[in-house]
Amino acid sequence: xxxxxxxxxxxxxxxxxxxxxxxxxxxxxxxxxxxxxxxxxxxxxxxxxxxxxxxxxxxxxxxxxxxxxxxxxxxxxxxxxxxxxxxxxxxxxxxxxxxxxxxxxxxxxxxxxxxxxxxxxxxxxxxxxxxxxxxxxxxxxxxxxxxxxxxxxxxxxxxxxxxxxxxxxxxxxxxxxxxxxxxxxxxxxxxxxxxxxxxxxxxxxxxxxxxxxxxxxxxxxxxxxxxxxxxxxxxxxxxxxxxxxxxxxxxxxxxxxxxxxxxxxxxxxxxxxxxxxxxxxxxxxxxxxxxxxxxxxxxxxxxxxx
Numbered sequence: 001x002x003x004x005x006x007x008x009x010x011x012x013x014x015x016x017x018x019x020x021x022x023x024x025x026x027x028x029x030x031x032x033x034x035x036x037x038x039x040x041x042x043x044x045x046x047x048x049x050x051x052x053x054x055x056x057x058x059x060x061x062x063x064x065x066x067x068x069x070x071x072x073x074x075x076x077x078x079x080x081x082x083x084x085x086x087x088x089x090x091x092x093x094x095x096x097x098x099x100x101x102x103x104x105x106x107x108x109x110x111x112x113x114x115x116x117x118x119x120x121x122x123x124x125x126x127x128x129x130x131x132x133x134x135x136x137x138x139x140x141x142x143x144x145x146x147x148x149x150x151x152x153x154x155x156x157x158x159x160x161x162x163x164x165x166x167x168x169x170x171x172x173x174x175x176x177x178x179x180x181x182x183x184x185x186x187x188x189x190x191x192x193x194x195x196x197x198x199x200x201x202x203x204x205x206x207x208x209x210x211x212x213x214x215x216x217x218x219x220x221x222x223x224x225x226x227x228x229x230x231x232x233x234x235x236x237x238x239x240x241x242x243x244x245x246x247x248x249x250x251x252x253x254x255x256x257x258x259x260x261x262x263x264x265x266x267x268x269x270x271x272x273x274x275x276x277x278x279x280x281x282x283x284x285x286x287x288x289x290x291x292x293x294x295x296x297x298x299x300x301x302x303x304x305x306x
Contacts, residue, residue, distance in 0.1 A: 001267045003125040003159075004071065005033040006046040006144075007132040008104045009062070010097075011054050011082040014291065021084070025058045026292040028129050028163055031253040034293055035260035035282065037066040039302075041267060044068035044123070048103040048110055050078035065293075071119060073112040075103040087250050087290070097167075105135050108143040117147055121154040125263070129161045130195075133178045134168035141178055148185040159188040161259055164195040175199055183215035188266075190259045192223045193230075205230040209237055221262050221276055223255055229280065231272035240276040248287035256292070258283040261302055278302045 007029025013021040030045060037043040045067050049055035051074050058080060063069050081099030088094070099105075107113060120126055126148070133141050148158055162179055169175040176199060183189070189212045193205045202208035205222045209232035212220045222230040228241040248254070258279035265275030281302040286294055 001124045002042045002044070002122070003033075003036060003127055003263070004044045004046055004120055004123045005029045005036070005127045006107075007129060008081060008099070008102065008135055009045070009047055009049070009058055010080055010099060010102070011058070012292070013082065013084045015084065015086045024291060024293075025054075025061050025080075026252070028131050028161070028253075028256050029127065030062065031256035031292045032127060032260050033067050034062070034065045035253075035257045035286075036264060038296070038299060039260060039264040039282075041264050042068070044071055046071040046107075046116070046120075048073040048075055048078075048107045048112070049080045050074065050103060051076045052079050055080055071116070073103075073107070073110055075110065075112070078103040080104075085252070087252075090248070093250070093252055099135070102135070105137065105140070107136065108140050108147065117150050120147070120151045121156060123151075123156055125157050125159055125267075126151060127159045127259075127263070128182075129163040130175070130179060131163050131165060131168065133182060134165065134175070138174075141181070145181060145185060148182070152185060157187040158185055159190060159259070159263055160186040161190040161192070161255065162195050162199070163192070163255070164199045166198070172199065180215070183212065183217060186212075186215075186217045187219065188263070189217045189220045190223070190255075190262060191220070192225075192255055194225070196222070205239075206232075206237055219266075219272065221272065221279070223258055229258075229276045231276050233272060238273055240273055240280070242280055242284070243277065244284065246284050246288055250290045251287050252290075253292035254283045254287050257286040 009027040009030035012026040081102035083097045196208040220232040261279035261282035265278040
């Protein structure tokens with residue numbers, strides 16, 4: 001099974017306690033791609049960056065993690081987006097972004113993107129998020145939906161995390177409309193309940209899962225933070241509590257790593273409930289380390305226990 005993750009990877013500047021910054025590279029879809037590749041799933045990353053040294057380093061970082069960078073498009077004279085991140089004493093994050101001129105915003109309009117549909121049609125799955133939708137803009141989203149229709153018509157399945165970030169959208173209604181348009185093209189939804197409640201007003205995770213299923217999504221795994229997750233499909237819905245609650249150091253990439261663990265589990269033949277536990281095990285370790293990508297030496301054994 002092969003997966004292509006579509007989105008934005010940015011330069012990350014993380015403030016340390018002494019006021020200095022550490023530089024790395026991150027983005028929700030890139031974090032997902034790295035963890036999925038670490039779990040043994042052949043994974044490609046689809047994005048657009050520049051031809052500067054930071055774009056070189058970004059692509060090299062992905063390649064070093066085993067991610068296929070053949071669809072990391074390079075645009076002469078451009079640079080990636082950048083953001084700063086600060087983490088409070090509870091592990092929660094705050095961000096400041098500089099991404100308005102990043103070439104990924106024009107991803108599907110670039111000459112380098114010619115033939116992208118054929119490349120994606122060779123994959124088994126495509127993964128994207130609400131951030132992917134937001135950065136592409138209205139015209140880009142329309143092109144993306146046509147692309148998804150094309151590749152799904154050729155047998156590719158689509159996984160999607162709504163990952164609602166209000167600051168990326170001109171209005172809440174624009175975000176609702178964009179997600180409503182993509183959901184009929186989604187086979188697996190991996191939302192966070194807090195995002196779904198903020199955007200759609202769902203009363204509880206079961207209501208969120210029903211809404212997504214009614215929109216045409218076959219399978220749903222709703223992330224509930226400390227309350228575990230909800231897995232829902234044609235056979236009904238089940239709550240899956242955390243096996244061992246943890247005290248987070250940094251919640252960056254908690255959802256991204258859960259999504260990777262869940263999809264890897266499903267691709268390995270696990271039932272949804274077991275796949276949830278696999279995602280929880282990985283995310284539980286990730287949040288105990290600073291930054292989005294934990295050291296390889298810290299990767300847990302997330303094989304199912306039963």
